[in-house]
Amino acid sequence: xxxxxxxxxxxxxxxxxxxxxxxxxxxxxxxxxxxxxxxxxxxxxxxxxxxxxxxxxxxxxxxxxxxxxxxxxxxxxxxxxxxxxxxxxxxxxxxxxxxxxxxxxxxxxxxxxxxxxxxxxxxxxxxxxxxxxxxxxxxxxxxxxxxxxxxxxxxxxxxxxxxxxxxxxxxxxxxxxxxxxxxxxxxxxxxxxxxxxxxxxxxxxxxxx
Amino acid sequence: xxxxxxxxxxxxxxxxxxxxxxxxxxxxxxxxxxxxxxxxxxxxxxxxxxxxxxxxxxxxxxxxxxxxxxxxxxxxxxxxxxxxxxxxxxxxxxxxxxxxxxxxxxxxxxxxxxxxxxxxxxxxxxxxxxxxxxxxxxxxxxxxxxxxxxxxxxxxxxxxxxxxxxxxxxxxxxxxxxxxxxxxxxxxxxxxxxxxxxxxxxxxxxxxx
DNA sequence: CTCCCGTTTGAACCGCCAGTCAACCTGATC
DNA sequence: GATCAGGTTGACTGGCGGTTCAAACGGGAG
Numbered sequence: 001x002x003x004x005x006x007x008x009x010x011x012x013x014x015x016x017x018x019x020x021x022x023x024x025x026x027x028x029x030x031x032x033x034x035x036x037x038x039x040x041x042x043x044x045x046x047x048x049x050x051x052x053x054x055x056x057x058x059x060x061x062x063x064x065x066x067x068x069x070x071x072x073x074x075x076x077x078x079x080x081x082x083x084x085x086x087x088x089x090x091x092x093x094x095x096x097x098x099x100x101x102x103x104x105x106x107x108x109x110x111x112x113x114x115x116x117x118x119x120x121x122x123x124x125x126x127x128x129x130x131x132x133x134x135x136x137x138x139x140x141x142x143x144x145x146x147x148x149x150x151x152x153x154x155x156x157x158x159x160x161x162x163x164x165x166x167x168x169x170x171x172x173x174x175x176x177x178x179x180x181x182x183x184x185x186x187x188x189x190x191x192x193x194x195x196x197x198x199x200x201x202x203x204x205x206x207x208x209x
Numbered sequence: 210x211x212x213x214x215x216x217x218x219x220x221x222x223x224x225x226x227x228x229x230x231x232x233x234x235x236x237x238x239x240x241x242x243x244x245x246x247x248x249x250x251x252x253x254x255x256x257x258x259x260x261x262x263x264x265x266x267x268x269x270x271x272x273x274x275x276x277x278x279x280x281x282x283x284x285x286x287x288x289x290x291x292x293x294x295x296x297x298x299x300x301x302x303x304x305x306x307x308x309x310x311x312x313x314x315x316x317x318x319x320x321x322x323x324x325x326x327x328x329x330x331x332x333x334x335x336x337x338x339x340x341x342x343x344x345x346x347x348x349x350x351x352x353x354x355x356x357x358x359x360x361x362x363x364x365x366x367x368x369x370x371x372x373x374x375x376x377x378x379x380x381x382x383x384x385x386x387x388x389x390x391x392x393x394x395x396x397x398x399x400x401x402x403x404x405x406x407x408x409x410x411x412x413x414x415x416x417x418x
Numbered sequence: 419c420t421c422c423c424g425t426t427t428g429a430a431c432c433g434c435c436a437g438t439c440a441a442c443c444t445g446a447t448c
Numbered sequence: 449g450a451t452c453a454g455g456t457t458g459a460c461t462g463g464c465g466g467t468t469c470a471a472a473c474g475g476g477a478g
Contacts, residue, residue: 013455029327029330029331030240030327031239031240034434034435034436035435035436036435044456044457045456045458046435046436046457047437047438047439047456047457047458047459048455048456048457050436050438051455051456054437055436055437056435056436056437111330114323114326114327114330115327117323117386117390118238118239118240118323118324118327120390121238121320121323121389121390122238127390127391130390131390131392131393134387134392135394166395166403167380167403167407169383170379170380170382170383170384170387171376171379171383172383173379173382173383173386174378174379174380174381174382174383175379177326177382178343178379180330181326181329181330181336181339181340182336183340183343184340185344186375194375194376198376243464243465243466244466244467245465245466253427254426254427254428255427255428255465255466255467256426256427256428256429256467256468256469257425257426257427259466259467259468260425260426264466264467265465265467
């Protein structure tokens, strides 16, 4: 009756759908995500989703990587603007703690990591993608370290930057899981303290706050 | 025809089903686990599964916690037999690395952790259970540390045992995820090295091998 | 032997949801 | 203004899988 085909050029439908999908996955979890939900979210018919992506699976994988991509790029851009390495490190840590900053709901991003991991367990394509995403994340840690050593802010006598980044990144992952799952003893504040503490010890900088 | 109701007392059906469920979940993943699969695995009809558990969900949650329970108890028993704290620590680390020891497929156990986490994200009951399971695991680390300090094997001047255990446990989680997902640079051997290294640094013991 | 009750089966039910399809709509092109 | 092509719809379907249920089974008690 009223709502028939629009056919306005409609800014990139593809991306629109991917974004909607990422939102739905965040809300309901990968297992509970239906094509209908995604269609509803962007006011479109379920058929159209399949028209663009061929199958549900293809959309899901793309949505998971896309969302992660966005978060990474956002952080990366933000860090690059900061002049001091210690400032970058502080911010990186802040952004790593789920639910610490109310404005960013990093909670969502971490929840998507979990979904990615489970899927990667049995989907080789997703496993490959996961490794790329993860590598990039660890790299931005080691870049900050190297940057700080270059500018003389951080001592250069400590261990290899890549090794430190890997160890630190792993610990952040482990802690973030607990925080994300509402652990009663591992609160965002506590995770933040621990991260600063460990970063100080490993990198030798004096994290503020 | 041939196979009709047995009605032999049949050693605990309940447990039999839970074990079968854990196996199927490990094999196919939580999302792909069907009641039929579990029924097949223990040579029983799907109806019986529901007879014992009422719903699929109840069985799944019980299976996930049960499997984790078993692994924990096995490790706990094993460690208690070892006289030296450093020996206990070595073994604990070995057992934490997915796929390091061919005899135990800890790979499976870690895969189940992932499933638990995802489920805990939206199922409060599972979240509660997950915290219990996790707490216990971290506790067995700090117990080893305390034991080593008591016997004089480990220096006592370092940080609080619980704090160390928490940090170390978190890092193990993070590393294990990478290994589990077949990361090309984070191999079991490398994770093992890193764990020994960090444990030495944090606890001050000289891990062997 | 017979009744009884917890166990077990197999078939049937039912809602759900990914994917298909034919029709339709719209804006562009000639 | 006719044709065309790509975007969009909504109804349909086919299968899958959790759950229900009536019936059957078999060991133990009386």
